Amino acid sequence: MSNAEMPDGDLLVILRHGPHGTSWLREGLDAALVGAAFGRRVALLFMGEGVLALLDGQGAGALGQKGTSPTLEMLEMYDIETLYVEGPAMARYGIAQQDLLLAPVALEDTVIAELVERHALILTF
Amino acid sequence: MATTEIYRYLTVDETTEVGLDPEGYLVDLTQWTPDVARALAGEEGISLDEAHWEVIEVLRDFYARYEMAPAMRPLVKAVGRSLGPDKGRSIHLMRLFPGSPAKVAARLAGLPKPSHCL
Amino acid sequence: MKLHIVNRAPDAGRAVEQALSAMAAEDRLLLIEDGVQGALPSLVDEFASIEGRLYALHEDLEARGLMNRHDERVEVVDVEGFVTLTEQAERTLSWY
Numbered sequence: 077m078s079n080a081e082m083p084d085g086d087l088l089v090i091l092r093h094g095p096h097g098t099s100w101l102r103e104g105l106d107a108a109l110v111g112a113a114f115g116r117r118v119a120l121l122f123m124g125e126g127v128l129a130l131l132d133g134q135g136a137g138a139l140g141q142k143g144t145s146p147t148l149e150m151l152e153m154y155d156i157e158t159l160y161v162e163g164p165a166m167a168r169y170g171i172a173q174q175d176l177l178l179a180p181v182a183l184e185d186t187v188i189a190e191l192v193e194r195h196a197l198i199l200t201f
Numbered sequence: 202m203a204t205t206e207i208y209r210y211l212t213v214d215e216t217t218e219v220g221l222d223p224e225g226y227l228v229d230l231t232q233w234t235p236d237v238a239r240a241l242a243g244e245e246g247i248s249l250d251e252a253h254w255e256v257i258e259v260l261r262d263f264y265a266r267y268e269m270a271p272a273m274r275p276l277v278k279a280v281g282r283s284l285g286p287d288k289g290r291s292i293h294l295m296r297l298f299p300g301s302p303a304k305v306a307a308r309l310a311g312l313p314k315p316s317h318c319l
Numbered sequence: 320m321k322l323h324i325v326n327r328a329p330d331a332g333r334a335v336e337q338a339l340s341a342m343a344a345e346d347r348l349l350l351i352e353d354g355v356q357g358a359l360p361s362l363v364d365e366f367a368s369i370e371g372r373l374y375a376l377h378e379d380l381e382a383r384g385l386m387n388r389h390d391e392r393v394e395v396v397d398v399e400g401f402v403t404l405t406e407q408a409e410r411t412l413s414w415y
Contacts, residue, residue: 092337092414106317113272113317124333142268150267153275154317162340185340192321192341198412 085158086116088195094128095144096137101129104201105147112154119158120151121191122180127165130176148177160191213240226307226314233311241309245298252288253297253309259283260310270307272318320345322408326352326415329362338414342369349396349404350375358389376401 089108093100111118122130129144136143151157159180166172166182173179183191192198207220207228213236220228225244227233238257242249249257263271263279271279273291281289294302303315323342327334335357338348348369350357357363358375366373370392377397380386389395396404405411 090341092333109272109317113274115274123337146266146268150269150275153263153267153271153278155274155278188340189343189346192412193343198410200412200414 084194085119086196087111087118088121088192088198089118090121090123090192090198090200091126091129092123092201094125095134096141100201101126101144102142102147104199105144107199107201108151108156109147109154112156117158118154118156119160119191119195120156120180121160121162121183121188122165123162123188124165127161127169127171130161130178130180131171132175132177134177145177151178162188211237211240211244213237224308224314227311230311230313237311238309245300245305245309247298247305247309249309255284256280256288256294256297256306257310260306260312264310264312269317270312270315271303272315273301273303276303276306320347320408321410321412322346322404323348324411324413325350325354325357326413328353328356329365330356334414335365338412339366339368341412341414345372347372347374347404347408349401350393351379351401352376355379355383355385355389358385358393360388360390363390363392374400374404 089104091101091104095101108118108120130148134143134145159178160183161180163182163184173182205228206222208223209221210218211221212218219232219237222228225241227237239249247253259280260270260276277289277291277294280294287293291302294306298305303318307313307315321343323338323346325334325338325348329335331353342348348366355375357365358380373392374394374396375389377386377395380389380395
């Protein structure tokens with residue numbers, strides 16, 4: 077993907093934690109949903125461990141905690157459809173595009189700085 | 202998230218009461234019935250007709266699928282998809298559920314309070 | 320210019336790698352809390368790509384007994400310097 081194709085957005089939420097272990101992923105998704113509910117153009121970047129949030133076949137937690145999949149499927153209802161994933165992290169976890177619930181654009185490390193630069197507000201979770 | 206504490210009771214009919222949280226949402230979402238919706242609507246001064254019921258159904262489907270009550274924008278989108286573009290407009294929902302449609306409609310549909318709107 | 324703040328040790332997760340990959344050419348990186356471990360000469364090479372734009376918080380170095388062990392390529396700032404860095408930046412990103 078060339079830089080020219082990358083849209084400028086209002087808010088970039090960087091999700092760097094996997095599901096269930098901490099509440100960071102859920103909090104990050106909540107922040108994205110709030111931004112979108114208020115009409116901001118929101119993009120998500122799944123980075124590092126965050127790529128596991130995209131994995132198909134996730135469920136609820138052992139104690140019945142909510143799973144991530146329903147929220148991921150809901151993103152399009154909030155018009156959050158600009159999704160990126162850190163390519164090298166996918167390789168590190170041995171995950172391919174067809175393993176993912178959504179269809180994010182895989183980015184090389186060298187493009188991530190450019191993506192961050194193009195957003196007026198960045199939140200890391 | 203539904204609150205677990207009952208703040209007051211809503212009388213549905215002579216034999217039924219359901220617990221509500223301080224903002225008037227059902228505490229136990231499984232207690233929802235169309236009669237509960239009518240009783241909640243009565244509190245808002247709304248008399249439910251076909252146009253209300255189809256939106257309530259869209260909301261209940263939304264919650265069953267996504268496990269969250271929608272804010273206004275996704276509600277408008279979901280209604281538009283299910284009921285057609287004429288109804289997928291904020292003005293239509295404002296007329297049906299005056300004030301704050303996402304909140305009022307979620308309350309009547311037996312959903313938790315939408316968490317992503319003010 | 321953006322200010323990136325890392326509070327995790329180089330050995331604890333990927334905060335350092337992630338911050339570095341998100342940095343534009345003018346951006347600065349400030350190490351705080353356990354992040355200051357990265358200022359040690361044996362670890363600082365990880366930050367070679369941002370030489371001259373790497374800072375570490377004096378108070379956190381001192382608390383860890385690292386004040387005179389840090390690499391000279393790291394610019395040490397006190398809390399006041401931290402505030403100044405924040406003021407000079409358009410945006411601040413935390414990596415934890």
